[in-house]
Amino acid sequence: MEQEMKNIQENQHADQSKSAAIFKKSNRPVTLKFENVVYKIKLGKEGCFKNNSKSEEEKIILKGVSGIVSPGKMLTILGPSGSGKTTLLTGLGGRLVNGHLDGAITYSNKPFSNAMKRNTGFVTQDDVLYPHLTVSETLVFTALLRLPKTFTVVEKIMHAEAVITQLGLIKCKDSVVGGPLLRGISGGERKRVSIGQEMLINPSLLFLDEPTSGLDSTTALRILSTLRDLAKGGRTVVMTIHQPSSRLFYMFDKVLLLSEGNTLYFGRGEDAMGYFSRIGFSPLVAMNPSDFLLDLANGILSDDPRVLTDEPGEDPASIKQTLVTAFKTNLAENLKEQLQECDDHQIAEKFHEKKFKQWPNTWWQQFSVLFRRGMKERKHEYFSRLKVGQVLVLALMCGLLWWKSNNIQDQIGLLFFYTNFWEFFPMFQAIFTFPQERMMLEKERSSGMYRLSAYFMARTVGDLPMELVLPTIFTIVTYWMAGLKPAAWNFFSTLLALLYNVLVSQGLGLAIGAIIKDLKSATALGSVIMLSMTLVGGYFVQHVPSFIAWIKYVSITLYAYKLLLGSQFTGGETYLCGTNATCLVEDFPSIKTIGIGGKGISIVALAIMLLGYRFLAYVALMRIGVTKK
Structure with a gap:
């Protein structure tokens, strides 16, 4: 847009009369x-x-x-x-x-x-x-x-x-x-x-x-x-x-x-x-x-x-x-x-509905403009000094606490912290997304400016690079300081599992923020849901009573934690469990309950949540502004 603006300014005098003519174009009169x-x-x-x-x-x-x-x-x-x-x-x-x-x-x-x-x-x-x-x-x-x-x-x-x-x-x-x-x-x-x-x-x-x-x-x-x-x-x-x-x-x-x-x-x-x-x-x-x-x-x-x-x-x-x-x-x-x-039939022309059934612009044009506008507006929010400083300080603190740790329990604790922190952080950030833009969305949608689907996709896609930069930096800093496995496959599988977790948690936050208008109520509900998922994630309580065990099957924490464990540990791998004694990793108490297999099930379960939460958010947004055509 900047280049287009420069081109306009260069030809401003030549096009001045054309601009004025555009501005003064008359629409059909209305009584x-x-x-x-x-x-x-x-x-x-x-x-x-x-x-x-x-x-x-x-x-x-x-x-x-x-x-x-x-x-x-x-x-x-x-x-x-x-x-x-x-x-x-x-x-x-x-x-x-x-x-x-x-x-x-x-x-x-x-x-x-x-x-x-x-x-x-x-x-x-x-x-x-x-x-x-x-x-x-x-x-x-x-x-x-x-x-x-x-x-x-x-x-x-x-x-x-x-x-x-x-x-x-x-x-x-x-x-x-x-x-x-x-x-x-x-x-x-x-x-x-x-x-x-x-x-x-x-x-x-x-x-x-x-x-x-x-x-x-x-x-x-x-x-x-x-x-x-x-x-x-x-x-x-x-x-x-x-x-x-x-x-x-x-x-x-x-x-x-x-x-x-x-x-x-x-x-x-x-x-x-x-x-x-x-x-x-x-x-x-x-x-x-x-x-x-x-x-x-x-x-x-x-x-x-x-x-x-x-x-x-x-x-x-x-x-x-x-x-x-x-x-x-x-x-x-x-x-x-x-x-x-009053005889409105004397008016020169009337509105013909058939000429206004189409949106002002194509879906792709709407998406493109909304995407560029969103990137310009929100880059200041996502990369604010406070937010970047918060992530960097916490990353350095984690790196120092788990410095070159070779203790399996400590490594498992770090992976669970990865899971937990990068669920709460993106979820609470996403909860504020639609409540803060509700007035703007109502204003623009009531004017028939764009399709809700174009806005939603532009917002979702535009948030991806900004949402994923900070967790990537956090992982790069803490991974090597904590001494996790240096192999490229282990690092990238850990990073991808963490980013997957971020996207699903963000979807949950978007859904809560779209459904519940009041920010205090939305954040309270988000806290309860996320804490419940954390408690049944397999780290704090390894033997969940059967009458409440169903919660773990809808827990983002359980599936994301399982993927992170699988990125660092494999079946048949051993660790020192005593003097001159080794034990299988899969038999370690904190891992045995969760297991390090079944990655496919975790990926599919998170994919369902990723799409499901965003679908709920979209349906909730359909109530804002005007009825979708």
Whole structure:
């Protein structure tokens, strides 16, 4: 990608007009209509003793909200915290997972579909970005994944460059995004990067949750101006916003004011103040319209000397109810007529499902981009100084403790430590894999960016070299210091058995992390499972009672330990068991119970676990984001 970026920069002036043309390409227009939208969610009561019939109470978040926004227009949803702004936006974007959504929501007279999903941009309030990627890399990788295969790689990169220019990110394009533990670009720049990811596809319908949150007024104005330009290009823009400045407020084509799930106003932004004045609510002095509307949505009148009302003694609940009734009396009927009169058949073109059944890119293209992105992002994590130092220090400590040991019991102890340590270390590392990427996976999968299978394979294959380097170094250091058999066959069979163990243990960690969302619960379960496997591995307890002996047949430790023993000891080999006395290795108590034969069974058993655990992880991930096509 670096070479491609250099080639682009060399031809930047020649291709500037082409880049701008790509960015300004119009998609098919969409008219969004929603009528009597009601959203209910059941809240479970906490406690150890729950009665299924009484433990849940239903809460109504949205109470019959209606509205319409046409192509070329910008709808802004205002309201105080808890009014239902984000819930409504998420519902309109087809991203509500829990609860029950009622009402009619149509997109050019059609229900939400895969065709619509892939032409919809959704910018969440929280910026979900990879911290170690630069701004340019973030947008280029997104362009490579989201833009269809009809675009060449060069065109996709130029498209990303055009978005960077459009959003004023040129100065920070080569800076890492950063995160809580890594210093990067500013919060406002992060927000613009998030918006840029959605702007890449020039969506027909763009949803934004608090796009100006954390931005200064000048930057916020620039963002809103960009969004207005996008809307003028035939796109439909819907956003929530928190206390915009007066300059921003008058840029809104339509405003929807919510209070506790009820509609208080729906209409043009410039008409809002006049409407409330006509029904008896107006400010005494000039003030920011959004501040005034939020005061009304909170039911605040008598506490603010700037506001006049005919009934100054009313409580907030009564004021809110008055405003809800006023909306139903004065505006609801007109809105209903607009919904009925809207004729979406007049729109030039409609979405044709057959054109959107295929993914934007081929499976191999998705895999290739995800693989490169994953390697760039995670190399810092896998080869951090702390992790490398931890492994090297422990390797040196083991080498010194087992220095040139020729005692068979000590050698067996080292092999069991190999098994045990390189089960716990990769398993716990893998447990954190999917929980840490869950938000990113939800965001990208809900946008129809790539197949789950491409992501899973890219993640699995990309982790292999990084997962196997540290155990290889550990083995090289300790093997020769401990004086194990120097023959090449013994060394490589020991190394391969250990790496096999690492891969199977990693698969177990991936499965646990994918199935259980809570990291504390996942690590607790992982500890219990791995300790149980260790106890029946044949080193601590050599004669496991028959009623619980079945556990050893599903133990990674038992099969991996057996392979490691077989890499160092063979049948008929002897050792010193007394003065001038030798005994067979297979008769040694710690080996006799395990045995040094049956390597094939161990290899097959571990192979089943290797594939089985990863299959469980994949099935668990299918619940994230969208249903697999």
